[in-house]
Amino acid sequence: xxxxxxxxxxxxxxxMMDYFMQLEYHELLCPVVRRYAEQLLDGKLIGxxxxxxxxVYLPPRGYCPICxxxxxxxxxxxxxxxxxxxxxxxxxxxxYYGQEETEPFVRASVQLDGGNATMNLQDLVDVPVDxxxxxxxxxxxxxxxxxxxVSEISNRSWGSAEGCIDGWKPTGEPDLPAEQxxxxxxx
Amino acid sequence: xxxxPAVPDAPLTTHTIEFPYTRTLGPVVGPFLTGLRDGHLxxxxxRDGRVLVPPLEWDPATGxxxxxxxxxxxxxxxxxxxxxxxxxxxxxPLDHPFAFALIRLxxxxxxxxxxxxxxxxxxxxxGMRVTARWKGERIGHITDLTFVPxxxx
Numbered sequence: 001x002x003x004x005x006x007x008x009x010x011x012x013x014x015x016m017m018d019y020f021m022q023l024e025y026h027e028l029l030c031p032v033v034r035r036y037a038e039q040l041l042d043g044k045l046i047g048x049x050x051x052x053x054x055x056v057y058l059p060p061r062g063y064c065p066i067c068x069x070x071x072x073x074x075x076x077x078x079x080x081x082x083x084x085x086x087x088x089x090x091x092x093x094x095x096y097y098g099q100e101e102t103e104p105f106v107r108a109s110v111q112l113d114g115g116n117a118t119m120n121l122q123d124l125v126d127v128p129v130d131x132x133x134x135x136x137x138x139x140x141x142x143x144x145x146x147x148x149x150v151s152e153i154s155n156r157s158w159g160s161a162e163g164c165i166d167g168w169k170p171t172g173e174p175d176l177p178a179e180q181x182x183x184x185x186x187x
Numbered sequence: 188x189x190x191x192p193a194v195p196d197a198p199l200t201t202h203t204i205e206f207p208y209t210r211t212l213g214p215v216v217g218p219f220l221t222g223l224r225d226g227h228l229x230x231x232x233x234r235d236g237r238v239l240v241p242p243l244e245w246d247p248a249t250g251x252x253x254x255x256x257x258x259x260x261x262x263x264x265x266x267x268x269x270x271x272x273x274x275x276x277x278x279x280p281l282d283h284p285f286a287f288a289l290i291r292l293x294x295x296x297x298x299x300x301x302x303x304x305x306x307x308x309x310x311x312x313x314g315m316r317v318t319a320r321w322k323g324e325r326i327g328h329i330t331d332l333t334f335v336p337x338x339x340x
Contacts, residue, residue, distance in 0.1 A: 014212065014221040014327030021206040026199045097207040154202040 030155050032060040035076075037150035040164040043142055045079040047117050048072075056117040080113040082139035082171060086181040088124070088132050104129050110138055110168055111181070121160075123167035134182060135175035138168035214255055215244045224327035228261040228319065230295050240295040262319035263337055264292035264299075271308040280330050286311050290334060303334045310336055 029037065032048070036059035039046045047056045048071035050064035058079060063070050088108035093101040106129055111118045124132060125141055142148075142165055149163040212220060215231060219242050222229040230240035231253050238258050239246075246253055269288035275281060280302045288311075289298030304320070305311050316337035325331035 013217055014224055015217050016209055017212055017220065017328065019208040019210045021208065023204045025202040025204075027202065029200050098205065151200070154200050156202070 025154075027155060029153070030062070032062045033153065033155055035073075036060060037153045039078075040150055040153070040161055041145075041148050043081075043145065043148075043164075045081055045112065045117075045119075045140075045161070046076055047079050047115075048075045049077050049115075051075055056115045058112070058117040058119065079115070079117050081142070081165075082137070083110045083112040084176050084181065085109070085124075085132065085134055085136040085138060085168075086111045086118060086184070087134055090129050090132075106132050108132065108138075108168070119161065122165075124169070125167035126169040133175060134178040135180070137171045137173040137175065139171050141166045141169050213244065215242045215253070218242075218255065218257060220327040220329070222257075222259075223329065223331040224325045226321055226325070227259055228292055228299075229257045230260045230292070230297075232256045232258055237296040238294060239297050240292055240299050258294065260294035261292035264290040264295070264317060264334075266303065266311070266313055266315045266317055267291050267298045268313055269303065269311050271311065273308075280333060284308075285333075288317070288334070290317055301329075301332075301334055303336070305336055 036046055045058060046060065047058035048060035048062070048064075049056045050067055050069065050071060051074075052064060052067040052069050055064060055066065056077065056079070057064065057071070060071065060076065062072075086109045088106050090104055090106055091101070092104045093099050095102075106124045106127075107121045108124050109118050109120045110122050124138065127136075140161075143163075152163050153160060211217075219229050228240065229242060230238040231242035232238050233246045233248075233253050234251060238260060239253070240260050242257065243253060245251065267289040269286045271284065271286050272279060273284050275284065279285070281304055283304075284307075286303040286305055286308070287300065288303045290301055290303075291298050303311065303317050317334040318337045319332045320335045321332050322330075
C-alpha cells in the first residue's frame, strides 16, 4: 500500500512533515536460534526441554529462566507440527503505514501436541474469522521446501516460523474442551 | 539470550524497526518550511530585536514567547564553525563528502546548522562566505537546500 505520508500541497502553507525513524540492527543469530532456523528450513519445529522442570521452550533459549539452568543440544526435542488453539484475537486492520492486511484476521496461540510448547501470533488459514474457537485442532501448513525463508528470524522472534509456515489450518478433529486452556498461562 | 558464544561463520541477521511518524509543524516552523518551499529563508525577531534563524516559538535566552514576526534573511551567510563529513551515511543530506557548518545568514543573529557542498575540506574555513543552492523540486523541508561556497556560484 501507499505510505500514509504528508502530501505536500503545491501552493498552500506547509503544516505537516514526515518524520520517519528507522533503526536497523545487524546481528549474529544466537546459536540456538540459528539451529531453530535451520530445522525450520528442514520442516521441523524444535525446542529445548528443561532437564529440571520439564517445560519446553520453543524456539530454544539455551536456558530455563524458571529453574535458572542451562539447556543444551542434549535437551533438544522435536515438536509436533499440529496442536490446539489455546486463544486468539481478531484484528481489524487500520491502514497505517506498512499494514498489508485489509480484512479482519486472526492471530492465534497454538499449543503443540505433546507438551506445553506454544507458538503465539500464528496465522490461521482455511477458516472464516468467526468460526475460530478455543480448543480447535489445527495443523501447520508448511511452505514448499524451496520457498522457505528464515531471513525474518531474529534473536527476538521467539516462536516465529513466518517464512516457513503459511499458517495453521483446521484438521477437522473434534475440539478439545476450551476450559482446558482458558485462564491458563502459556509458556 | 544464550550463554554459548556465537560461531564466527554465522550469518548476520537484519532486524529493522520503523517509526513512520508525521508531525504537525506549528505556527513558526510551518511558515519557515513554507518559506523554504517557496525559496525564502525566514527568521523571527525576538523582543530585543535579535533575528533568530531557524525561527523559534520561544526565546531560548529568556523563555519568553516570540511573536511570529518573520524577517527574510540570506540567502548568503558566513560560516561560524564547521566539521568535515568524509564518509557520509545514507541518512546524510549529500551522498558525497561535505561539511556540516553553523551558518550565520545575512540579517540573522544566530547560526543555522546546515550542509556545505564544498568538494574538499581545503575549501572550508571559518569566516568563509556561502550561499543557498535551492533544489529544483521543493517540498517544504530543511533538505530543500544546501549551501555552497559563494565564489562557486
